[in-house]
Amino acid sequence: MITVGAAQMGPIEKEDTRSDAVDRLVALLEDGASRGCELVVFPELALTTFFPRWFTDDVAEMESWFETEMPGPETARLFERAAELGVGFCLGYAELVVLEDGTRHRYNTQILVERDGSVVGKYRKVHIPGHEHDEPGRPFQHAERHYFEPGPEGFDVWDAFGGVVGMAICNDRRWPETYRVMGLKGVELVLIGYNTPLHYDPDPQQNALAGFHNNLVMSSGAYQNGTYVVGVAKGGIEAGIESLAQSAIFAPSGQVVAQCITTGDEVAVARLDLDFCSFYKETVFDFDRYRVPKHYRSISQEKD
Ligand code: CDV
Numbered sequence: 001m002i003t004v005g006a007a008q009m010g011p012i013e014k015e016d017t018r019s020d021a022v023d024r025l026v027a028l029l030e031d032g033a034s035r036g037c038e039l040v041v042f043p044e045l046a047l048t049t050f051f052p053r054w055f056t057d058d059v060a061e062m063e064s065w066f067e068t069e070m071p072g073p074e075t076a077r078l079f080e081r082a083a084e085l086g087v088g089f090c091l092g093y094a095e096l097v098v099l100e101d102g103t104r105h106r107y108n109t110q111i112l113v114e115r116d117g118s119v120v121g122k123y124r125k126v127h128i129p130g131h132e133h134d135e136p137g138r139p140f141q142h143a144e145r146h147y148f149e150p151g152p153e154g155f156d157v158w159d160a161f162g163g164v165v166g167m168a169i170c171n172d173r174r175w176p177e178t179y180r181v182m183g184l185k186g187v188e189l190v191l192i193g194y195n196t197p198l199h200y201d202p203d204p205q206q207n208a209l210a211g212f213h214n215n216l217v218m219s220s221g222a223y224q225n226g227t228y229v230v231g232v233a234k235g236g237i238e239a240g241i242e243s244l245a246q247s248a249i250f251a252p253s254g255q256v257v258a259q260c261i262t263t264g265d266e267v268a269v270a271r272l273d274l275d276f277c278s279f280y281k282e283t284v285f286d287f288d289r290y291r292v293p294k295h296y297r298s299i300s301q302e303k304d
Contacts, residue, residue, distance in 0.1 A: 002161050003271045004189070005032035005040040006230050007089075008247040010264030011238030012049045018074040021047045024265055025091070026081050032267045033085040038115060039161050040267065043234035043247075044092040044108065044125075044170045044193035047075070050238060051094075052144045053197075055134040062147060066096035066106060070119070083117030088161060092169060092193040094147070095124070108148045110167045110193060114160055121158040123167035124151025127175055138201045140241055155181040163188040163274040166227075170194035173231065174217050176224070177299070183225030184287065188274045190221065190229045196244040210244045215256070223254035226280030228272050236263040252280045 007028040012021055025042060032040040045051075051065045070093065071079045082089055095109035108128070112121035128150050130142035155178060157166040166182035166189070173192045182190060196214065200206045206213070214231065222229040228251060235245030245263040248256050249270045258270035281287075 001271060001273055002163065002189070003036045003038050003269060004228075004230055004249060005035070005037040005267040005269050006232045006247040006249055006258065006260065007032060007040045007042050007267045008232055008245060008260045008262075008265065009043050009046060009234045010236040010262075011243075012047075012234065014049045014051075014239060016049065018047050022074055022078050025078050025089075028265060028267055029078070029082055029085065029087055029089060032269065033087045035267065035269045036271070037087055037267070037269060039088045039090070041090045041191045041230045041232045042092060042193060043232045044110070044195050045094060046091055046193065046234065047093045050195045050197075050234065050243070052130060052142055052147050053140045053239060053241065055141045055143045055146065063096055063104075063106070065147075066094040068096050068098065070095070070111060079113065079117045082113060083115070086115045088115045089113050090167065090191045090193070106148050107151055108144065108169055109151075110169055110191070112158060112160060112165060112167060112191070120160045121156070121165070121167065123156065123169065124153060125169040125172060126151050126154060127171045127178070129171040139199065140197070140239075142197070142201070155185075157182050157185045157187045161189070166190045168192045170196065173221065173229075174213070176221065179221035179225045179227070179229075183227060183285075186281075187225065187227050188277045189272070190227055192218070192229065192231045193234075194231060194244075195234050198242045198244055211246050214244060214246055215248070218248070218250050219254040219256070222250040222252055223280070224285065226252045226277045226285050228252060228274070228277070233260075252277045 108125035130144040248259040258268040
């Protein structure tokens with residue numbers, strides 16, 4: 001059994017400091033702890049505004065949004081408070097890696113921190129949406145492909161919190177392969193942070209379906225792999241642009257077991273029985289017995 005909090009955040013504005021964000025993360029952590037949480041899940045890029053909405057070629061400006069160490073000077077007190085409370089957390093942030101030869105790598109990253117404050121897992125976003133170049137015709141940019149390179153490690157799982165835990169970030173949640181790769185590794189709890197603007201410029205007829213698609217992909221990912229899924233938004237109106245909230249926790253049955261009802265800072269809590277996963281993993285989705293991989297080869301082939 002594990003009690004999990006989906007710690008949704010409302011907007012973080014461009015002017016807000018890392019310290020402002022950490023104040024809010026600590027408040028959410030304390031709220032979760034007071035309601036019995038052992039694990040609190042924060043959104044994608046939880047320390048800053050969703051900066052890919054502004055295009056810049058100025059590397060210093062770009063990298064001002066990134067962390068070079070975790071915990072760092074501003075985030076150390078989040079780790080300390082979590083260890084004091086005995087509550088673990090999952091945190092999304094922009095990660096800058098500078099190698100000894102000077103090579104720079106920028107990732108959209110999420111970490112899993114155990115109840116003693118130790119980092120047990122790191123995931124770097126694989127599916128990077130949006131565009132590489134400035135597209136001034138849009139009402140706002142979604143230049144994730146300019147700011148981030150895809151994570152090289154892929155989808156892993158970790159033995160943590162008494163179960164098998166995996167992570168994914170935002171656009172990853174729309175791809176069945178994300179859940180399946182972790183499902184094949186026995187995942188029981190998938191933690192996903194997201195920032196999803198309600199306006200999707202390449203095809204605005206999808207705007208009205210943002211909430212439906214959000215539920216559709218996480219519910220089916222949970223059901224088809226016999227796992228819990230925790231989806232956590234940074235929602236509300238940030239820099240004048242509205243993003244989806246609707247953070248929710250899904251059971252292996254595909255049902256919603258807890259959901260945020262606001263578009264701001266709010267923790268949705270659920271007590272999860274990880275053994276419940278086996279009802280699905282050992283019956284209709286008994287992979288060893290029923291999967292037919294020889295017919296699936298084309299989905300894992302490299303594109304030419
Ligand atoms: N942060 C994201 O990955 N956002 C995408 C948007 C661009 C559609 C998403 O899949 O929600």
